[in-house]
Amino acid sequence: MLIVQKxxxxxxxxxxxxxxxxxxVSKTKKQGNDVVVVxxxxxxxxxxxxxxxxxxxxxxxxxxxxxxxxxxxxxxxxLLAIALNEMGHDAVSMTGRKAGIVTDSLHTKAxxxxxxxxxxxxxxxxxxxxxxxxFQGVSLDGNVTTLGRGxxxxxxxxxxxxxxxDLCEIYTDVSGIFTTDPRIEPKAKKLEKISYDEMLExxxxxxxxxxNRSVELAKKLNVNLVTRTSFSxxxxxLITKEENIMEQPLVSGIALDKNQARISxxxxxDRPGIASEIFNKLAQSEVNVDMIxxxxxxxxxxxxxxxxxxxxxxxxxxxVDAFIQTGDIKDDSYNEDICKVSVVGVGMKSHxxxxxxxxxxxxxxxxxxxxxxTSEIKISMVIDEKYAELAVRSLHSIYNLDK
Ligand code: ASP
Ligand code: MG
Numbered sequence: 001m002l003i004v005q006k007x008x009x010x011x012x013x014x015x016x017x018x019x020x021x022x023x024x025v026s027k028t029k030k031q032g033n034d035v036v037v038v039x040x041x042x043x044x045x046x047x048x049x050x051x052x053x054x055x056x057x058x059x060x061x062x063x064x065x066x067x068x069x070x071x072x073x074x075x076x077x078x079l080l081a082i083a084l085n086e087m088g089h090d091a092v093s094m095t096g097r098k099a100g101i102v103t104d105s106l107h108t109k110a111x112x113x114x115x116x117x118x119x120x121x122x123x124x125x126x127x128x129x130x131x132x133x134x135f136q137g138v139s140l141d142g143n144v145t146t147l148g149r150g151x152x153x154x155x156x157x158x159x160x161x162x163x164x165x166d167l168c169e170i171y172t173d174v175s176g177i178f179t180t181d182p183r184i185e186p187k188a189k190k191l192e193k194i195s196y197d198e199m200l201e202x203x204x205x206x207x208x209x210x211x212n213r214s215v216e217l218a219k220k221l222n223v224n225l226v227t228r229t230s231f232s233x234x235x236x237x238l239i240t241k242e243e244n245i246m247e248q249p250l251v252s253g254i255a256l257d258k259n260q261a262r263i264s265x266x267x268x269x270d271r272p273g274i275a276s277e278i279f280n281k282l283a284q285s286e287v288n289v290d291m292i293x294x295x296x297x298x299x300x301x302x303x304x305x306x307x308x309x310x311x312x313x314x315x316x317x318x319x320v321d322a323f324i325q326t327g328d329i330k331d332d333s334y335n336e337d338i339c340k341v342s343v344v345g346v347g348m349k350s351h352x353x354x355x356x357x358x359x360x361x362x363x364x365x366x367x368x369x370x371x372x373x374t375s376e377i378k379i380s381m382v383i384d385e386k387y388a389e390l391a392v393r394s395l396h397s398i399y400n401l402d403k
Contacts, residue, residue, distance in 0.1 A: 010331075037080065062107035094132050177194055208327075254342070277323075343395055349376055
């Protein structure tokens, strides 16, 4: 098999841990696999480099920042190659450029445009272990670029895609994806497999284990992704195509988002184009709108409720105020003490009664549901924030996720 193994900052946090990584890579290689390793900078290193730059300037050139920050990953890549060579392997480290990672020239948040895997392929053919410095590439004009914070996951997925690797393993300090946050529900279970779409829903809902951009890229390039821990031999969670999961569970996980606020608009003038005007203005102010509900009142007006991240509330209020000035909206109210709980599962597509069950769980705990929205694989409910944990536990149990 061709396996891409990516090790995050904590996994290469000190020299002893780099040796542990070398041991794991060595084992994978000795089992007869071709191995490409992608590494992050040692934990804390990128932040340290940023603080160095800030010592001289609050507005350093982005191109210089890329030159600086890309060095963190090079340190770990070369150290790991040295350790592997000392163990008798033939290992070679590569910068993003050498690995053929071409990006646009948007410094500090560049996008990968293409990967030319010729050099990597040749090294693999010679039996070499390749260690790539993650998080970086080269722009068409030859400058080093970085992919945005946490970008080495992206490097690993893109490389796995370009080399058509059988597996892309992402090693972190958590052992996989759980049915819900184990800090809220200690009975949460680690999932063996989950589909890309479920993972994307769970991630955007707060179960932050993997960068969303990386999951999207894995889906696009059809890369089998595994998240697991580098601190034990424990198996992780496979994130893959829906078709690769034989037994679809009804529900895969429960997510919680406490970072939501609700905005209610009352007495909105009911005429064609009003929703377009309000939500276009919100978009222009970069307010990220999530759930939207509209209800017709008895007169010529309508009520619109929607949710935004708490941090966007201030900007949203400014937009709403302007509509109140013109009389298009009569009244508004805001509630920050809410949260959103979501039930996610591809099995919902083919089963009935899944939403009814979620509502029963809320009813049995006497929790009032403020808003509901559904998609093909998700049911989200807005409730009072004080019931957040209770709701998560109750949903987790009603779908038997602890069994
Ligand atoms: N070292 C970079 C960061 O901290 C990239 C990464 O770790 O993925 O953002
Ligand atoms: Mg990282």
